[in-house]
Amino acid sequence: MYLPPDRLRVGIAAVVLLCACTPVTGSWAAAPSAASFERDLVATLECRAAPxxxxxxxxxxxxxxxxxxxxxxxxxxxWRFERGDDEDASVVTIEMPVALTAHGTTTRRLVADGIGLAMPVDAASRTRVVAAQGxxxxxSTLRGPLQVWSVQAPTGSATARASLVIRSDGQRQGYRLGCDYAGQTRDERVPARLREVASANDFAAALDCRADPAALQRIANTWxxxxxQxxxxxxxSIRAVSERGYLVGGQALPAQVIELDPPLNLHGFPVQRIAVSIDGYIAGDLGQAPLDKMLAATGMDAAAxxxxxxxxxxxxxxxxxxRTQLRERSVLQTDDGTVLVGCMSGSTYSEPR
Structure with a gap:
């Protein structure tokens, strides 16, 4: 598969180092000098290299x-190249005989994975680079802990330039600092059907039981x-995703929770976390918000x-x-005092008369 230089579609490692390829043969007559290759390698790690x-x-x-x-x-x-074990088979560790310095960190080791080429860094280096680059x-904690620091990328159709990425190193301590040369916007990384995502107004409407089918589909796309992905x-707008088990009256309510940035407004209260359960419940997690004010804001009385x-x-x-399909506004107070405000949807079935 040919990849034009100006549109590297996936990470360097995914295309070059990690694919199942036949042995390479040919001449090294045009091989770069050591100084030239090291200069280009550092520029690649620092996102300064041309595609x-x-x-x-x-x-x-x-x-x-x-x-x-x-x-x-x-x-x-x-140079030495070593593949990971069965659980980390997509990762190649590269040991260099001579150290190089990129992003102010000196190393003799590189890592190639599904995103690209990276260098291992410790927490202090990560903190320094994150602060310097903004x-x-x-x-995400859905498939093990994962943290990714990156620049805000365009979401439209404009070509994205190479951008700096720091990510946690799987189950190991430490981080990988490298550059994403995918040349894609966030939308271009996903199937076309998932590119229309929910707005803050869509989420607010869903929490208030007034979202139309189009808004609900955008929320489903986002989730x-x-x-x-x-x-x-x-x-x-999504900062984090995790799983959480709420307890309401001693009953478990498992949910997936996303964290928004910026938060949305619901009945005058900021909502940063939204929970969705498999039984058709979507709610804003308002933490230790005052229960009486939330009941009043949602029109709940003693009969509710x-x-x-x-x-x-x-x-x-x-x-x-x-079939009877119901939608109900709801306020839940969990056993630890967390207030959830949202919408319950469900159906009951009966034998037709």
Whole structure:
């Protein structure tokens, strides 16, 4: 597959180092000098390299990894390439005989993974680079802890330039600092059907039981994108996703929770976390918000109390032969005092008369 220099579609490692390739043969007559290659490698790690230069660096590393070690130029002959174990098979560790310095950090080790080429850094270096570059954190705990710091990328159709990325190093301590040369916007990283995502108004309408089908579809797109895609493909408004088990009256309410930035406004209260459960419940997590004010804001009275910590009020009823679909505004107070305000949707079925 040919990748134009100005549109590297996936990370350098994914294209060059990690694919199942046949051994490389050919001449190293045009191999770069040691000084030239190191200069281009540092520029690639620091996101300063032109796409063609980054592609040339990747090609040189690929040739060194898959070719005959004895035919490498002297400057690359002592380089070592090691694949990860079964749980980390997509990662290649590169050991260099001579240290290089990028982003103010000196190392003899590089890492190539599905995003690209990176260098290991410690927490102090991560903090320094994040502050200097103004990077933004996005995190997920759905498939193990994952943290990614990156610049805010365009969400439209404009071409994205190479951008600095720091990410946690799997289950290990430390971080990987590198550059994303995908040349794609966040929207271009996902299928076309997931590109229309929810706005703050869509979420607010859903929490208030007044979202139309189009808004609900945009929310579903957003949720699928956050759960199934890496953080670099998330909508800019999503900061984190996690799983949480709420307890209401001793009953478990498992949910997936996203964190918004900026928060939305619901009945005059800021909502930064939104929870969705598998039984059709969506709610804003307002933390330790005053319960009486939330009940008043949602029009709940004593008659709305259905159980310990549960208040609901019917908003809409769609009755058809054999099925009744309900939507109810709800306020829940969990056993630890967290207040959830949202909308319950459900259906009951009966034998048609």
């Amino acid at each position: 063609a230069t980054a592609q040339a660096v990747a090609g040189t590393l690929r040739a060194a990894m898959y070719g005959d070690a004895q035919q490498r130029p002297a400057s690359l002959r002592e 990077l933004r954190l996005q995190s 699928e994108r956050v759960v199934e 890496p953080p670099l493909a998330w909508p800019e 109390r259905k159980a310990n910590g549960v208040w609901t009020r019917e908003v809409a009823r769609d009755q058809r032969p054999g």
